[in-house]
Amino acid sequence: MHTDTRRSPIANERLLRLSDIVKPNGILPIARSTWLAGIKDGRYPKPIKLGPRIAVWRLGDIERLLGS
Template sequence: MMNKECMAGGQQLRFYRLREIIGDRKNGIAGIIPVSRAAWYAGIKEGRYPKPVKLSERTSAWRSTDIDALVARLSEGVQ
């Protein structure tokens, strides 16, 4: 089974699933970016949020580096 973490450019790369990014109140997971699922996918379509990486036919995830860059950009007030 593949680990969700690997090395990229000498630093550790992690993949986030959607529930880790936007949160999941039912399971007590606090989101990194507190938006709805619909708003997240609309943001991807508009180019505001990063596109997912297909890990398998039915599994998508987002690179931690892409999410970190998004958080930094949003923190600076850049949409």
């Protein structure tokens, strides 16, 4: 039986909070301030605003950033 190892489009649409992305527990070894400055400079993807104080990023966008 052939198993498709590619991720489904739904898995790439998983949403990550800032604490999932930056250190100490995140997947990127950068500080929160560096991440936010990178967003402002256009180096990192812009967040999706879910509310006035809630920002998230798509997992697929973060994976593309890691792959580049």
